[in-house]
């Protein structure tokens with residue numbers, strides 16, 4: 001039986017030379033063995049890192065075509081239009097790709113409260129590892145400090161349950 005999912009998969013330019021990939025103007029992304037590339041998403045205004053995710057070819061194509069961030073959800077194994085449930089859509093202001101074209105940088109303006117994290121915070125990076133200047137910290141005793149003091153929305157009220165269950 002014919003696999004129709006393959007024929008409808010988005011087609012990017014093929015990668016023919018290092019010069020083309022690193023010095024040229026062709027978008028010729030490289031997806032890993034699982035068909036994914038890494039995406040780092042920052043706030044277009046503040047420059048703060050909001051999240052790190054992955055895209056498959058379809059997510060990358062839809063992001064380009066709609067100018068709204070789409071990702072691949074590894075926990076749910078499905079295409080994920082960011083904000084589909086919460087309304088916190090990430091409007092793409094700029095999309096960059098790195099030297100070997102296996103990582104994307106999205107600069108976004110987020111709708112609504114501006115939150116990007118399903119836990120309710122503005123950024124997924126709402127905690128830092130505490131590294132006091134005058135103390136030696138061991139890996140086993142390292143602790144986290146909250147950088148964001150309050151959630152910008154209540155995830156339970158928005159989702160009912162957790163949209164991207166964290167794997168333990």
Ligand SMILES: [Zn+2]
Pocket residue numbers: 051116117118119123124
């Ligand atoms: Zn998050």
